[in-house]
Amino acid sequence: MSTTLDRPTSAVDPTRGGKLNEKSRAERRLGWYLAGPAFAVMLLVTAYPIVQAIFDSLFDYRLTDPENSSFVGLGNYGVILTDSVWWTSFGVTVLITVVTVAVELVLGFALALVMLNALRGLRPVLRTVILIPYAVITVVSAFAWQFAFSVDSGFVNSWFSFLGTTPETDWFGTQGLSLFVICLAEIWKTTPFISLLLLAGLAQVPDVLQEAAKVDGATWWQRMRRVTLPNMKAAIMVAVLFRTLDAFRVFDSVFVMTAGANGTETVSFLAYRQTIERVEIGLGSAVSVLLFLSVVLISVLFIKGFKVDLSQARGE
Amino acid sequence: MRHPRRRLTAMAVAVAVVAALAAACSSAPPGPPVLTWYINPDDGGQAEIANRCTAAANGRYTIATSTLPRQASEQRQQLVRRLAANDSSIDIMSIDPPYVPEFAQAGFLAPMPPAVEAAAREDRVPSSIEASTWQGRLVVVPFWANTQLLWYRKSAVAAMGLDMNQPVTWDQIIQAAARARTQIAAQGVRGESLTVWVNALVESGGGSVITNVGEEDPALIQLGLTAPPGIDAARILREFGDAGVAPPGFPTADEDTNAESFQSGSASFMVNYPFIWGKAKSGVEEGTLPQSVPDDYGWTLYPRTTPDRPSAPPLGGINLGVGAFSEHPDLAYEATTCISSPANSAYYFVSNGNPSSRISVFSDPAVLAEFPMAPTIRDSLTAAAPRPQTAYYAEVSGGIQRTFHPPGSVTPGPTNEAATALITAVLRKEALL
Amino acid sequence: MSTREKVGWGIGGLVIIVYCLFPVAWIVSLSFKSSDDIANGQFLPTVFSGANYEQILVGDAAGLFLPALVNSFGICIIATFISCLLSMFAAYAIARLDFPGKKLILSTALAVAIFPVISIVTPLFNLWRQIGLYNTWPGLIIPYLSLTLPISIWTLSAFFREIPWEMEQAAQVDGATPWQAFRKVIVPLAAPGVFTTAIIAFFLAWNDFVYGISLTSTEAARPVPAALGLFSGASQFESPNGPIAAAAVIVTIPVVVLVLLFQRRIVAGLTNGAVKG
DSSP: OGGGGOOOOSSOOTTTTSOOOHHHHHHHHHHHHHHHHHHHHHIIIIIHHHHHHHHHTTEEOBTTOGGGOEEOTTHHHHHHHTOHHHHHHHHHHHHHHHHHHHHHHHHHHHHHHHHHHSOTTTHHHHHHHHHHHHHSOHHHHHHHHHHHHSTTTOSHHHHTGGGTOOTTOOTTSSHHHHHHHHHHHHHHHHHHHHHHHHHHHHHHSOHHHHHHHHHTTOOHHHHIIIIIHHHTHHHHHHHHHHHHHHHHTOOHHHHHHTTTTTTTOOHHHHHHIIIIISOBHHHHHHHHHHHHHHHHHHHHIIIIISOOOGGGOOOO | OOOHHHHHHHHHHHHHHHHHHHHHTOOOOSSSOEEEEEEOOOSSHHHHHHHHHHHHTTTSOEEEEEEOOSSHHHHHHHHHHHHHTTOTTOOEEEEOGGGHHHHHHTTOBOOOOHHHHHHHHTTBOHHHHHHTEETTEEOSEEEEEEEOEEEEEHHHHHTTTOOTTSOOBHHHHHHHHHHTTOEEEOOOSSSHHHHHHHHHHHHHTTOOSBSSTTOOOGGGOOBOTTSHHHHHHHHHHHHHHHTTOOOTTGGGOOHHHHHHHHHHTSEEEEEEOTHHHHHHHHHHHTTSSOTHHHHTEEEESOOBSSTTSOOOOBEEEEEEEEBTTOSOHHHHHHHHHHHTSHHHHHHHHHHHOOOBSBTGGGGOHHHHHHOTTHHHHHHHHHHOBOSOOOTTHHHHHHHHHHHHOSGGGOOTTHHHHHHHHHHHHHHTTOSOO | OOHHHHHHHHHHHHHHHHHHHHHHHHHHHHHTSOTTTTTSOSSSOSSOOOHHHHHHHTSTTHHHHHHHHHHHHHHHHHHHHHHHHHHHHHHHHHHHOOOTTHHHHHHHHHHHHTOOHHHHHHHHHHHHHHHTOTTSHHHHHHHHHHHHHHHHHHHHHHHHHHSOTHHHHHHHHTTOOHHHHIIIIIHHHHHHHHHHHHHHHHHHHHHOOHHHHHSOOSTTTOOHHHHGGGOOOSSTTSOOHHHHHHHHHHHHHHHHHHHHHHHHHHHHHHHTTTTOO
């Protein structure tokens, strides 16, 4: 992925391009002096733990019974990959990811269009309110949605009786309904972020092209498909990549709303359950490593497969 | 090239970190040793008892409390992880009974002095002693003991022709409730309370979830879920689901939502802990509940699984453990004696609604005035059976929860076999949970 | 744009406002319900009650909530400060200097940003126990840097590209070293970008849950999201929805204030450079 990361410096330095003189050596040194601490901290907090997790994943190691830990090679991976629980969690995670990202993209695009076209006076208001879901803590959002849908403290059942809900509709009682509420909470919280990225993308579409298409008699839909969307491809792909990676790691909402009941376990939650709840550090570390590999795989697929140019990418 | 600014920056970072460190670990004040008591969240009772025992210690020790998470399983996670790292700051712990074997077998509990053990065995309901014992030794001090009763609305049951002065079976109340088109509030949520229910059904039928209690090798643990009492337990759960007597949101119904259903009258029966009495009474005090509602509450022993066998009601509560890495284990054990004294137990019962493990407390006039069902609670605690005692309780309970949820949809036989297969595989570390 | 279109987009705008504020309004409303009113099945409380706020600010739960609030503020502010400081230098080097390893630093930042937190929390827990950082402020500040540093580096690099570098060059032509040029010319120009980065980094740290529940155990370092799971009702079985809602409202206030004050900057920070061709 590093090949796509080359960010050209925007300014042209007249002294650059010559031989490696004293000045450019000093510049190299200064570069590492300045960037080194940040680099070292990032390595410390992630590289060390993941190496440790890979190491632990090769052992049968229980937190409460360290004396009896033994080397099992790839045995833990064998257990996980032949267990239907892993594949169910994986499927649920993929489902949540696909559903939320797809809905967020469509909804986010709609929000971006509204913000672009709304009256001048309304725009700052919209920009402010749209940041609120982004800024609200995920756990708080999960609690809010859970309380709204729950049988005892919610209002949803009494409000939506025309859709067939009764006071006893149990939103967290079945897999389908639980996943629906979890996706809803995720979508509410993260659509604004996507819509802001898409709004910035929309603003980048040259007006000249739009006007030219209008003159040619193109309908709104044709302009959207032929002019707007192609010009926003980069923004869309970046938004999708970051949201996909984010959604794939979903944990907080599941933890708060169902604690994994009714087939709502995601891969992150499965790792949590083995490591923290079952205190099987070896098995849990293996799940963590598989989760990490999945995330890396998604990134590689996006970057190689869809040619996402990450030099333009930023985000969460 | 030298950069004084860089060094300044590094210093600023260091200063910030050190300042944060200093703020986080302010040095211990001089004076008597401070014993840290990790408590489960309650209505302030344990904090008050800590103050009382600090006062009673006359300066020999001070007890400070630190709150654990709300769920018993999360309390255990937090304590286990700290103890696995030889944490010396854990002096006294409030431990949920089913996790006692795990703590004991891992060597997380300081050995109990004989004098403390003698005192801890005195005046206790038998189930609380059983739940505090591992490999024949008392390893924790029983503090309070909880149990579920069968609660019923007297007005509704009067019309059903059911004699609640006689022991009743699950089949009887399910049929009566179905005929009267009312509900039985029971905990169907996928959580510890489901294991509590399944275990009580199995034990009441004369069976056991684990048949060789005390086995330390997880691969050799024998399960009794497929024996006739286990099948009978699954049959009752299924009948409960099929008869249409389940409370609203049954697959997520916990103790509190069920207390609401029972209070509102939509359920005429309920299996639940005595906290529901305190809840109803505080509703009356706040003026949101008419006095006629608690007046309508009736209570009796937990329903039987089979007509000819007394029920084995669920056992809960809290036991006091002393951390193996505590710097003051003797003082900590001394403090547990104070904490679980008859006076403090009675105070905790009356103020927080948590029944005592001490038999004598149930005849305390203050307790009887507040909890008229105290004798029934005592009888229930006498007959109660602990949950399966094993150092691998989290795995066993997790396996039951996964296979028996939602409880109304279990299939007697196949569900029992699935549970046995899953738990066995998990204990052999051949499956995820 | 025709009047009909204007009205249409205006209605769309109103829908957005409702969409964004509705769940927040709900949790505020819930926080004002008394414990017996929680189950009233309605959006609004029957009677507005301050009991939940009383419980977490001065009542039983104050001992849990107030230290958690202090921890959250302290830890997040320090983490934000350190991460801005480190990323300021790194982003300057990336945007301006030519040195080998630039790609490596940016790739690392990206890899750290996509890292599943759950994968690192257990090894980190074991390490923290060994070196005594478990349940301390630095024990949370350091992992929070893994949340805040990557986005800070990327955001600041983008901001630094916007800075008129001719001014720095002018300073260098006048004989200033790269370091002096950075300090005297670029720092004042970069301040708004740094400020924006700080706000976004603060949001990320404030949002943390997994580190909070895994690396702390007492009031010494426990942040608010982790403390929400510790509130209790009148007994261990009674659900504390009211106090949770009140605490949720209080932790939402700071971020809403930041959004109200700095919305323009935050939007710029989140999107600036995201779609530069």
